[in-house]
Amino acid sequence: MNKKYLLAAAAMMLAATMSSAAFAHAKLEASTPKANEIVAPAPKEVRLQFNEPLEMAFSKIKLVDGKGAAIQPLKVAVDKANAKVMVASLPALTRGAYRVQWTTLTRDGHKVKGEFSFQVK
Template sequence: MNIKNLLVATAAAISTLSAPAAFAHAKLEASTPQANSVVSPAPAQVRLQFNEPLELPFSKIKLVDEKGTVVEPSKIASDPANAKALIATTPGLHAGAYRVQWSTVTRDGHKVKGEFNFQVK
């Protein structure tokens, strides 16, 4: 194998090994309250923990109650101690079921979204 072929093969191998990292997307690692949990008392905030730092201006959290009414958080902020966490301060939630719908953009520009449910006892 000549040096040119060796360089081409090496470059191809390196790009193949690094490709999965380049296409990785942020994942929700944890939430408070946890998905499908029953909590009491009602949480004062919803906290979402991701595996990558987030862009706050492009991050949203929406709560929808069991009647389909949107319950707007009074504030959405990143955790000052953790750029991978997003916090929504909730108004006083009554007993019932809620769906958390979220979307965010990570610092690498990938948009991700998801949802989960929890219940206030």
Template structure:
């Protein structure tokens, strides 16, 4: 194998190994309350745990009730002990089904969003 072929093979191997991590984006790994859970009393906050650190200034959390009423989190902050977690303070939520809709940007610069529901009894 020539030096040129050897270098090309090495470059291809590096690209193949690095590609999966370069394409990965932040994803929600867990939440409190958990998706599809039933809670009582209403939570004072919603915690979102991601797989990588987030850019707090670009993070938003809102809750939508069964009738489409929107409640924005009164405060969204990073967990000081874990830069991969967002904590959204929620005002008093009434009984019923709530959808948590979130948007954030990971430190890699990619915007991600999602939603899940839980029920307050």
């Protein structure tokens, strides 16, 4: 009987693990520039590293300056070498504070968004 209970418990643990993985959402793991970083010179791009592959058709990066004015990235794309990385090529940035706002849809269909700030010295 103990063997049956152990088998049932193992099956329940496996099912719980699989279901929580199935409902996981993409998470921003790293960025360049980093959140709250002070950089010099100004970055030429923003790179966002996620834990899941992205759907570029439903993903975007927006840059806002310290006065709240939107700065359009020159190009936003998923990195050809890594489908978990979104890259925005930036125009020349002047000194000041900037806020990166991003949204993405992962291949599992979950939409997530977030933002962080950095400064150009």
